[in-house]
Amino acid sequence: MTIWEKYDKEQRTDYEEYLKMYGALSAMFNQKSSETGAPYLDSKFQETIYARSFNSEDVDIGNTPHDIRSTFGNHKIGIGLKTWLNSTPSYQKVMQLKRYKNDIDPYNSEKDKDQLAYVIASIKNKRLISDYKRLGLNDNDNIYHYVTRDKGILRLSETSYPLIDMDHLKPGKLTTSSFKFSDGVKNYKYTFGDSQIWMLFGEDESDTHFLDQLNVDIFDDPFSFLRDAFKEFEKNNGLYIPKKAVSRDYLYLPLYSYRSKEVKPKSGLNAWNADPKNKGSQTLRPENEAYIPIPKELWKKKPFWVDPKVDMSNRKKYQAETGQNSYSINLHMPDGKIFPAIFTQANFKSLQTNPQSILGEWILNVLGFKHAHRDIANIPSKNVVTMKMLQQAGYDSVKLWHEKPGNYHDVWIDFAEYGSFERFMNDELQDPGENDFDSEE
Structure with a gap:
């Protein structure tokens, strides 16, 4: 059974109607549509209507391989969306x-073609596995949903989105501009000029299913159509009331030291590498022990973000009023799990779970950093999380938000694009920039 068949018929109809409506307005967005007759489809619009129609989550944070996550009972499916x-x-x-x-x-x-295929495939798999851990996905259940566009037609298809089978890698043709390889299931191409991996799509390719074909009539003058529709809307006193979009007040936290712009070797994400808690002890810090460092500059900027009744820039006042040393929350992870967590330490400079290894394991696993621990109590490990590692992963920040207004003790968390915290502190727009998983043409 395809993922498409798991959705209700009404949901599929809604999605297709949105596609046809947008396609009918093609001449408004793309002048070439009047020449080719092919409907236009913006990838971000496709992402929005897919999530809306199928009651799914938009999990794309700018440089991640999955755009959408659909949940069927306890089964989560990661979906990449594409159109061309x-x-x-x-x-x-x-x-x-x-x-x-x-x-x-x-x-x-x-x-070195064998090694070239191995290196490229290993990196691709590493990036996919990182997102599996972030979102709680299984290895080989995920799909691409894609829409191809011909004259007056949209064709919907679905194909598997697996890890590359490292045991069956077969290098192909190597030229000055590109390198082809396969794993017996999917065919890939790597282009050297732009450092891109490409995959061969087609209805005859393995694990691919044609879903539906939509006929689209493109308006000759969409501007007149919209003007007339808006006039009709005004004439009827604006009876249509659209559903209010959810606006989230994100708070961004760095995964590094805001002052030094580095990941400190014995604190934060590397807290597991600190000296034993008791001087002279040979007891190692727990594996994956970590916390998210919070600079005091953040609480000066957003002192009442966590709770309107709590000034996070004044921990001493909070302690005097409540007798508590930390502010407790329920931390909702992207994979759906919920853990108790606290804002704690001097100046509320730390976000951590109890035990700290819960949050640490999630972050470190997504970064591909495994078994974070010292081998000998009094000798620090040299293999630690670094800024280069964060840069390669595409994350150096996390974002927090309240999903339910007024419920301040439930906080959601996910990774944020590289540079997000610096943009946040500088009051700049959060622009993900270049996408590592390009879903556009």
């Missing part, structure tokens, strides 16, 4: 690896 012109088989971009260019380029030779 022409339904004939073609390679489409699925991941950008510019941050890994120096790791890949040394194997760009005919004699």
